[in-house]
Amino acid sequence: MSRHAWIDASAGVAGDMLLGALLDAGARLSVVQEAVDAVAGGAVRISEREVRRGGLRAWKADVSALDDQPPARTWREIRTLVTGTAHAVFERLAEAEARVHGVDVAEVHFHEVGALDAIADVVGCCAALEDLGITSVSAGPVAVGSGSVRTRHGVLPVPAPAVTELAKGWQVLAGGDGELATPTGMALLRTWAGVCEPLPPLTLDLVGVGAGGRDPAGRANVVRVLIGTRSSPIASSLAEPAMLLEANIDDLDPRLWPGVLAGLLDLGASDAWLVPILMKKGRPAHTLSVLCPPTLADPLTDRIFRDTSTLGVRRSPRDKTALDRAFVPVKVGTGQITVKIGHRDGVLVQVMPEFEDVAALARSQGRPERVVLQEAVTAARETGLVVGAPMVSVWAGRAER
Incomplete structure (x- = not known):
């Protein structure tokens, strides 16, 4: 059975917060640690504990690099270490950093992102997602914060340039002071989530609450992950109303039909096609069929009258279920x-x-x-x-x- 996860990033998002939420939802720490060890060679340890954030119980994932000074790595080096979804997350990060800093993507130095603890965040989150059997992900708008943050590049505005690059096409809000969304968290969310949407209809199975490192006043610094199944196969692709327009035409130059069909599709028809028929007195003809949203029935009918020789257009309501x-x-x-x-x-x-x-x-x-x-x-x-x-x-x- 497919399992869907919806990420509530209304208070921000970071790699360790997502990892804590997935562990809280039931991902096994042993599975996560094994995946990280396969990449980092035992140089990172992950532990988990219960904490309070803004009065809420939450789960904190603590990622500790055993090397006190992990080296800054380029994407050229990191891409040889990671595979699968983790590779896609880092590739997205590298491309964002390359754009904002104006350098070649292979030579991007991740600094903080390239440290062992951040590699563990990405690999650990991807392993936890797979361990929970999650097959699809969506998320709500992301709080990105405001103000400024100090990095290896100096003081940068919040949201950080890499975050804004990763957030293109996504709904964002300030949500509070300070850095609320990190490049790692944003890259994970954008790689996993196919759509930005409110909480979709789910039969809710699991809820995980992941804590950030700070506990600011007046705001719970957490990410929530809600995991469940669609209530029925139809629930995720409900039938939608449609209108079928039809006309029988026996006197149109056949060389005109390709342009007629293309014009109807350009105007917004969902589909348009011809069916050969025989009309009265044995005359060969075509049935022109046009499937469209009900709101487009009138303009498409006008187009049929304009571009063909028909004297009438039939309408019949339909239900359409589309993938x-x-x-x-x-x-x-x-x-x-x-x-x-x-x-x-x-x-x-x-x-x-x-x-x-x-x-x-x-x-x-x-x-x-x-x-x-x-x-x-x-x-x-x-x-x-x-x-x-x-x-x-x-x-x-x-x-x-």
Whole structure:
């Protein structure tokens, strides 16, 4: 059964806070420590304890590097140490730091982020997520803080530049004084979470509360993770109302149909297609069908009258259940092809390379479309885009940053 996690970052987010929340929800410390040891070679120890933050009980993950002066590492060095989702988190961090500091991504020095304790935060969180059997993640708006913070680069404004880079496309709020969101916490959230949304409908199973290091007055410095299952397979992709527009047409020049269909889709139709039919007196004709949201029925009807020779358009209400969709670019040789995926209840259901991308790449390279299509399917599979894969792994592999 798929399991969904929703992250409440309304008081901020950091790597150790997420780790504490996942341990509080039931992730096993032994599993987390084993994963960290596999990367850090026993140079880091993780412990857990109960604390109070703003009057609330919370779980604190303490990450201790046994090396008093862990070295600053470049992304070139770190990427040889981590794999899977943890690799995706650090790659996202490296790209954000490279953009804000104007350096090559491979040579980004993480300083605090590259220290052993921060590597343990990322690897430990990813191991805890997997240990809890979480297949999909979403999160609410993130409190990023205000003021300034002292770093290896000197005093920087809050939110820190890397946090703002990582937060692009996400809802944020100040939420209080000081640094409330760290680059590590933001990178974990953005790598895991596919969408920023309020708490979705869940049958709630587990709740974890992770504590930050400070206990400021007037605010509980915690991250909450709410974990549960969809109440039914339909709950995550409810049927939505739609309208079907139809017209039988026997006197339109067939060379016009491609433009008619393209115009309807450009105007917002969900789908538009033709079905060959025989009308009275044996005349060959087509049924034009257009599926659309009810709010677009009127403008699409006007377009049908404008672009075809029909004298009437039929309407009938429909219910439509659609998979949630996303588009993931994958590398195919020296080119790139977008793969359209459909998912439901946190699990990948459909995977299909966009044929227009396939055709364009084939033309540019002078190669057969069928060969490029097969290479795109193979590249998608190697990226982890396979039917049945959890969406957590898909978001981790997304090239969109």
